[in-house]
Amino acid sequence: MTTTTPRLSIGEVSERTGLTTHTLRFYEQEQLLVDPVERDSAGRRLFTEQDVEWLRVCTKLRSSGMPLPDIRRYVELFREGPQTVQARFDLLRAHQERVRAQVAELQSALDVIDHKVDFYARRMAAGTAETLWRNGPECDESANG
Amino acid sequence: MTTTTPRLSIGEVSERTGLTTHTLRFYEQEQLLVDPVERDSAGRRLFTEQDVEWLRVCTKLRSSGMPLPDIRRYVELFREGPQTVQARFDLLRAHQERVRAQVAELQSALDVIDHKVDFYARRMAAGTAETLWRNGPECDESANG
DNA sequence: GCTTGACTTCGAGTCGGCTCGAACTCCTAA
DNA sequence: TTAGGAGTTCGAGCCGACTCGAAGTCAAGC
Structure with a gap:
């Protein structure tokens, strides 16, 4: 039973989260994602379902006014x-x-x-x-x- | 019975409303006050109690996210x-x-x-x-x- | 007469969080 | 083989609501 975790393009993640692709790239750059985003052979981002889940939480934090630096800090702590x-x-x-x-x-x-x-x-x-x-x-x- | 309406300096209004003098001048310039602010002989602003009352309302509108242009519009309508x-x-x-x-x-x-x-x-x-x-x-x- | 302090005007700067555009690379399908 | 579409990087621009600073005026008190 080999379960291959499916990956999602930035466009798919954009659709699922309501964030624009611009914003998703921006968030990655701002280190708001838990772990580094994989790339395909052409350099395109490959997101996981977990990224999507986290981005949904992220969206809640943002919509309630948590500043990006705080979110970054939280993610950082999680990684630790x-x-x-x-x-x-x-x-x-x-x-x-x-x-x-x-x-x-x-x-x-x-x-x-x-x-x-x-x-x-x-x-x-x-x-x-x-x-x-x-x-x-x-x-x-x-x-x- | 001659009731002289007392006037307030910008500093006093700042104290009463919690808005900085900078912000008060800015609001005046943005036409957020119902009627033009009087001046003393030295050009200093003379506010009325009504201004203070309105500014308190204004503060509520702002803190609930009403944009300045909308407030300006509202004041405009009131004047009309x-x-x-x-x-x-x-x-x-x-x-x-x-x-x-x-x-x-x-x-x-x-x-x-x-x-x-x-x-x-x-x-x-x-x-x-x-x-x-x-x-x-x-x-x-x-x-x- | 000099300092102090509250006031004046004006224009520029700040901040956060996107948002956009240019110039480019790939892959796919007709 | 060429057009389309989705992706890439990078850096600049935008927005609203202040916020600040410089340079000056004025009145009162010592």
């Missing part, structure tokens, strides 16, 4: 073996906290926005229901629309 | 008067949706991160409890740390 488990944990924990903070920040902004949207919705409803508006022409909340 | 209420509403609604999407995206990234953090936590707990690890030296999830 099991003795870096604590360090990897710490790195992820720190990021986890940042993302939570970011969600909280967005939520707080969203509260303000929701409130304003609501205000305008009411105002428009009132404006169409009874065209007469008794508080004068510009009655925005706190005078800022 | 009540007939732009629908347009302002639309603008805010669109942003609201973007922010919600962004929160969802972060949340989905957070799920992955939480899962990984959890994985490492367990692994470390196991590693310290019984130093022997029966599945070999590198048993990361799906082989990617």
Whole structure:
């Protein structure tokens, strides 16, 4: 039972991950992949399914704002073996906290926005229901629309 | 009863809003303020409390990723008067949706991160409890740390 | 009269993360 | 044998939102 691991071209990886081929080359150059990418006889990149899996995780880290240097560091630690488990944990924990903070920040902004949207919705409803508006022409909340 | 509206220096506004004086000047130049900022005899900016209030809203819009051109547009509409209420509403609604999407995206990234953090936590707990690890030296999830 | 400190203008620089384009090499299929 | 298409390298360019620095003005206090 000889299982040959299939390899993927950069185009295939691009399709599977949603990253452009440009970005994939860039990521490789930035050392964001766990191990060096193989090449075929013509020098073309041969990716593995594991690369794809990792790139998917990578995408999550990126979309949650982890900087490339941190991702590189994480990958580096991974390569160094099991003795870096604590360090990897710490790195992820720190990021986890940042993302939570970011969600909280967005939520707080969203509260303000929701409130304003609501205000305008009411105002428009009132404006169409009874065209007469008794508080004068510009009655925005706190005078800022 | 003559109520003189007090004016604030750029430094005071900076303190109250958390924006640097550099940024405040930049925002003025980018037309993000509702009305033109007054100046004293020496050419120094005189802000109003309303400016501060608006800047606080502005900060929320920014922290939730609204681009400066959109904010400028919003302010512009506001200046144009009540007939732009629908347009302002639309603008805010669109942003609201973007922010919600962004929160969802972060949340989905957070799920992955939480899962990984959890994985490492367990692994470390196991590693310290019984130093022997029966599945070999590198048993990361799906082989990617 | 001199320093201090907050202000002014202007234009240039920074940063991260792509994004693009030029010029080239291969392989395949008609 | 020639055209197409997917790949390669390299370096430059872009974007938004600041951020900084130089050089100058002004008013108050010592």
